[in-house]
Amino acid sequence: MNHFRFFIPTELFYGAGSLEKLATEPLPGKRALVVTGGNSIKRLEILERVLSILQSRSVETFLYDRVTPNPVKEIVAEAARLARNENCDFVVGLGGGSPIDAAKAIAMMAANSGDIWDYIQVGSGGKKPFSKPGLPLIAIPTTAGTGTEGNPTAVITNPDTGEKVGMSCAFPVKSFVDPELTLNISPSYTAFQGFDALFHSLEAFISVRATPVSDVWALESMRLIFAHLAAAVNDGMNLEARAAVSRASMMAGMVICISSCTSAHLIEHSLSGIVQTLPHGEGLILISAAFHALGAQQIPDRYALIADALGFTKPGQTIREKARSFLTALEDLKAACGVSERRLSDHGFSEKDIDRIVRNAHLIAGGPFTRDRYEISDESLAEMIRASL
Numbered sequence: 001m002n003h004f005r006f007f008i009p010t011e012l013f014y015g016a017g018s019l020e021k022l023a024t025e026p027l028p029g030k031r032a033l034v035v036t037g038g039n040s041i042k043r044l045e046i047l048e049r050v051l052s053i054l055q056s057r058s059v060e061t062f063l064y065d066r067v068t069p070n071p072v073k074e075i076v077a078e079a080a081r082l083a084r085n086e087n088c089d090f091v092v093g094l095g096g097g098s099p100i101d102a103a104k105a106i107a108m109m110a111a112n113s114g115d116i117w118d119y120i121q122v123g124s125g126g127k128k129p130f131s132k133p134g135l136p137l138i139a140i141p142t143t144a145g146t147g148t149e150g151n152p153t154a155v156i157t158n159p160d161t162g163e164k165v166g167m168s169c170a171f172p173v174k175s176f177v178d179p180e181l182t183l184n185i186s187p188s189y190t191a192f193q194g195f196d197a198l199f200h201s202l203e204a205f206i207s208v209r210a211t212p213v214s215d216v217w218a219l220e221s222m223r224l225i226f227a228h229l230a231a232a233v234n235d236g237m238n239l240e241a242r243a244a245v246s247r248a249s250m251m252a253g254m255v256i257c258i259s260s261c262t263s264a265h266l267i268e269h270s271l272s273g274i275v276q277t278l279p280h281g282e283g284l285i286l287i288s289a290a291f292h293a294l295g296a297q298q299i300p301d302r303y304a305l306i307a308d309a310l311g312f313t314k315p316g317q318t319i320r321e322k323a324r325s326f327l328t329a330l331e332d333l334k335a336a337c338g339v340s341e342r343r344l345s346d347h348g349f350s351e352k353d354i355d356r357i358v359r360n361a362h363l364i365a366g367g368p369f370t371r372d373r374y375e376i377s378d379e380s381l382a383e384m385i386r387a388s389l
């Protein structure tokens with residue numbers, strides 16, 4: 001019997017058109033810093049809609065629109081200064097994982113002194129606890145993948161050291177998950193983000209931290225991705241498919257805070273900390289064949305459970321055959337989404353980077369990996385990277 005804690009205090013509003021709830025739900029203040037990444041949000045007039053809804057509620061808005069993919073610590077400092085100077089009493093994170101993660105860190109640093117890196121608990125971080133709660137945060141995701149709207153984690157990059165690390169900030173007080181906002185995402189990004197959600201649930205299921213509650217949600221969110229992601233990739237305007245992927249992403253985001261990701265995410269953060277133009281979801285896809293082939297060998301029972309639950313097995317198969325059926329289904333989904341051909345070498349990685357990738361993954365982990373059910377030696381990690389080059 002395993003023990004677990006369940007604590008997800010975010011009030012989530014899910015469904016097509018749910019952004020309009022922002023016009024009627026109680027808000028945590030009257031002065032808001034709106035944090036976003038910019039271009040696509042502006043082109044699609046989503047930013048304008050959010051600002052006009054807030055202004056119709058007599059909320060004074062201050063805009064920070066310079067968040068880049070893989071947000072760096074300098075952005076957090078600059079936007080937190082703006083929030084303090086303007087006496088903001090809450091923060092709105094609008095966009096994909098990067099703006100919302102940045103908004104989480106900005107909300108904490110608007111209330112705490114020093115640099116965000118003082119509060120990073122691993123690697124070269126200062127390992128200090130936050131002394132004050134952050135400003136309340138409202139999350140409005142416009143992509144479906146990170147699930148950051150349902151957990152307290154923010155991923156921040158230190159470009160000086162190549163570290164890209166997850167830190168615990170605060171849960172959003174409210175999140176508005178409106179699949180209509182994801183309709184215009186390109187096919188490749190739809191696939192990268194959808195696979196990120198899939199891997200959150202898959203890793204949470206095979207992690208040592210898996211619980212009976214996370215298992216149920218993980219299986220349901222994986223089922224949704226396998227059933228609908230290819231349709232969302234191949235027809236971006238298919239709202240039914242978009243809605244299913246958004247729901248899967250939201251659930252997977254909560255799954256990783258009841259359970260956890262495994263070392264696959266640490267290895268990916270090592271990769272995209274080194275090559276910062278590598279999208280997180282694509283990095284996960286690139287190492288997934290090698291990572292999960294080892295997993296299916298080491299813990300075939302967990303992979304077989306997924307294969308059974310998702311209908312990938314045939315009568316009479318052994319546990320190992322069922323585990324391999326899952327790997328086949330994963331490769332089929334990659335092919336259906338057009339993401340099975342690329343390699344790490346397409347992003348400039350080569351044999352000479354392997355040592356650095358391994359070292360960086362342990363730096364980000366703060367030492368040996370602790371979330372896998374089996375030991376991954378540095379040699380087998382190096383072999384995994386080599387197989388993905």
Ligand SMILES: [Zn+2]
Pocket residue numbers: 146196200265280
């Ligand atoms: Zn992820």
